[in-house]
Amino acid sequence: MRVLVVEDDKKIASFILKGLKEAGFSVDHAQNGEEGVYLALHEEYDAAVIDIMLPKLDGLSLIEELRQSKINTPVLILSARRSVDDRVKGLQTGGDDYLTKPFAFSELLARIHALIRRSSGATEATSLTFGSLSMNILKREVKREDTMISLQPREFALLEYLMRNAGRVLSKTLILEHVYDYSFDPQTNVIDVLVCRLRNKVDRDFENKMIHTIRGVGYVLKES
Secondary structure (H helix, E strand, C coil): CEEEEECCCHHHHHHHHHHHHHCCCEEEEECCHHHHHHHHHHCCCCEEEEECCCCCCCHHHHHHHHHHCCCCCCEEEEECCCCHHHHHHHHHHCCCEEEECCCCHHHHHHHHHHHHHHHHCCCCCCEEEECCEEEECCCCEEEECCEEECCCHHHHHHHHHHHHCCCCCEEHHHHHHHHCCCCCCCCCCHHHHHHHHHHHHHCCCCCCCCEEEECCCEEEECCC
16 A cells, blocks of 8 residues: 655654554655645555645645545645644545644554545455455454465565455556555566565465466466
């Protein structure tokens, strides 16, 4: 899952980025409103965390521009402004949720998960299942049949993306966009290496292989 964070405070941004990456998200960061608009208009995100008081373009104007451009990415407004009028104005402008500073990262993470869940229309809040493979997103647990599988954050993010798109061939570019941030060098073989690691953990001990290579196109999760 991919999240855009628009926050000019370096300490807060670093705190959020570190936490979201540890939680398995791919995260892009903009330090001002103009950069945030550019990324939101040119990249695809599952959610955005946007501060209100930003240089160059304030957060509410940023959100307003996104909604006028028909960008429906769910937005969590993060602000030190905590009055009722501020919260109402933020939601009326196009924000989907509002969290005041200071905040607990666990609450921020829970709200992002809730926004993504509501946006996707998912009926199952915490888990994904495909064949004998199951994933508990909140507990960060993966199991195939009765075997627990330990995954690193990037491996977990890749498997979650594959499970959410089971049966669909995903190109390396799509995987790169959803598992890594936009500044990552697409010329590397990082996706091949990541898929190889994940395949060893998910398929190695099972006769029925699930992660398949579509030569020259990408990868797909399906039952053979």
